[in-house]
């Protein structure tokens with residue numbers, strides 16, 4: 094029997110749609126795998142009642158297929174589904190690490206990225222790897238078809254998770270089909286600024302690079318209270334605020350001594366908008382681990 098833990102992640106970071114991702118300190122999913130002739134899945138924990146246990150509908154089922162590693166899998170959810178915190182990806186990443194060990198497949202963490210990404214195709218119709226990469230590798234990651242680049246960074250992060258659900262499939266439907274050259278130039282500048290900020294562990298630069306004129310404004314419409322939360326976080330000292338993944342969680346960065354104030358302001362702004370919320374304060378986290 095093998096158990097692995099994989100952390101929540103925040104994808105996109107505004108300017109890096111389907112490209113940037115970052116591992117969070119917490120929450121996390123835990124997957125325990127035991128060899129079996131036929132795959133079965135049991136789910137407990139946060140939002141377990143909304144997660145299918147049929148292997149063909151669960152992200153870990155796709156990982157079993159990709160590794161040809163049938164097992165009984167117990168998923169203990171620390172990350173609520175449809176959160177914008179890479180819930181479906183964390184299960185897939187933890188399953189990939191556990192099954193790779195259980196069946197002694199010998200794949201590196203980098204080689205497990207496309208394996209775990211197969212799980213994302215099950216839920217959103219697209220094998221995007223911007224959540225599974227940071228969940229497997231930790232740090233800040235840049236995903237391209239050719240592979241993943243990982244940067245270790247030390248940047249304060251606050252994520253605020255409201256008590257509403259946004260499905261990734263729906264949020265992908267809100268993404269515009271095209272963008273203007275002005276928006277393209279602005280996005281490239283912001284993405285480069287954010288990457289430089291991660292390399293320097295500089296929350297001012299990272300925050301400045303989170304601005305996104307294309308995807309975030311369209312998705313903000315799906316999140317009750319987003320504008321109020323954005324403004325409250327900024328007033329409390331956030332240097333950047335954006336939608337986390339496909340939402341509804343909201344991600345902010347700030348100087349280390351402003352984390353608590355930013356977290357409190359975001360929760361309060363959601364509550365003033367009629368939505369309960371909780372916040373996680375931390376920084377850039379490590380990748381999946383065997384327990």
Ligand SMILES: Nc1ncnc2c1ncn2[C@@H]1O[C@H](COP(=O)(O)OP(=O)(O)OP(=O)(O)O)[C@@H](O)[C@H]1O
Nearest residue numbers: 151152175176177178179180181184216261338339
């Ligand atoms: N192991 C799993 N964990 C979580 N959700 C799963 C899992 N397997 C299948 N799902 C389904 O995936 C959907 C949630 O995935 P979705 O990508 O929408 O949310 P998320 O992973 O929290 O968000 P994001 O990718 O934006 O960070 C739900 O419909 C859920 O039932």
Ligand SMILES: N[C@@H](CCO)C(=O)O
Nearest residue numbers: 104111223261338339
């Ligand atoms: N890049 C993905 C992350 C969510 O799974 C999106 O924004 O749709």
